[in-house]
Amino acid sequence: MMQRHDWLWLQPAAWHGVLAQAAQAGADWPELALWPQQAWPLVCARQTRPGVLSAGLSLPPAPDGGKRRLSLQLAPDALLRSSAPPLLSELTRSPDAPPALQHCAHRLHAWQLRVYGAHAWQWQTGLPYLHAGSDLDLLYYARSLDDLQAALRRWHACAQDCAQQGLRLDGEVILPDGAGLAWRECWQAMHSGGQVLLKRLHSVQLQDWGQVCAQLPRQDAPCAA
Incomplete structure (x- = not known):
C-alpha cells in the first residue's frame, strides 16, 4: 500500500x-x-x-x-x-556521504531507518540540496507501543550526539496503520502528554497521546504520561 x-x-x-x-x-x-x-x-x-x-x-x-x-x-x-524511500544504510555507502552523516549513521546502524527530504533527494539525483542547516529526516516504522517508546529514547540520545556533529535529526515515526508522527512531538508527549498530530495518507488529525498509545499493540510497557 x-x-x-x-x-x-x-x-x-x-x-x-x-x-x-x-x-x-x-x-x-x-x-x-x-x-x-x-x-x-x-x-x-x-x-x-x-x-x-x-x-x-x-x-x-x-x-x-x-x-x-x-x-x-x-x-x-x-x-x-x-x-519506500531509501534506507539510511544506502546513503552512507555513497562516497559523497558527508562525514556528519557517516557519524550519525554509525550511531543509528542498528535501526531499519529510511530517509526522506534533502539528504534523500541529493542521494538520488546528485544535485546540491544540502546546506549547513539541512536536517537529516528519518522514518522509523514502529511495530508496537514498546517499540515506539524504545525508539523515542534511542532517537533522543542519538539526536543529542548528532547535534554535536552539526547535524539535526528530524522526521517521523510511522505507526502500524500508516499514520506519521513527528519525532520531537512524540518525545514531548511521551513525557508530558497532550495532543499529537497524526498525518495519514488521506487525512490529518489531532489526537490525545493516551489514545494513540491505547490503539497500538503492546507487550508490557504502560503508556508514559
Whole structure:
C-alpha cells in the first residue's frame, strides 16, 4: 500500500503533464528537465482528491536560499511503480556521504531507518540540496507501543550526539496503520502528554497521546504520561 513519503516513478508519457503544471505554476527551473531525462521519482503527498494522485517534487534551494517545491496532481495511471524511500544504510555507502552523516549513521546502524527530504533527494539525483542547516529526516516504522517508546529514547540520545556533529535529526515515526508522527512531538508527549498530530495518507488529525498509545499493540510497557 502506498504511503506518504514513498517515491513514485512515472510512466514516460506522464512527464508532459508534469512539465505543463510546472509551467502554469511559474516554475521556470532548468533542472526540471532532468526528471524525465533521468527518470527520477516524485514523492507521494497527502491524497486529497478521489481519482487524483497527489505528488511532490523538490529541487535544490534557489541561489537566495528559497525553497523550490512543486505540488502536482496526476492521473492514477501516470504511476509506473512506487517504493519506500531509501534506507539510511544506502546513503552512507555513497562516497559523497558527508562525514556528519557517516557519524550519525554509525550511531543509528542498528535501526531499519529510511530517509526522506534533502539528504534523500541529493542521494538520488546528485544535485546540491544540502546546506549547513539541512536536517537529516528519518522514518522509523514502529511495530508496537514498546517499540515506539524504545525508539523515542534511542532517537533522543542519538539526536543529542548528532547535534554535536552539526547535524539535526528530524522526521517521523510511522505507526502500524500508516499514520506519521513527528519525532520531537512524540518525545514531548511521551513525557508530558497532550495532543499529537497524526498525518495519514488521506487525512490529518489531532489526537490525545493516551489514545494513540491505547490503539497500538503492546507487550508490557504502560503508556508514559
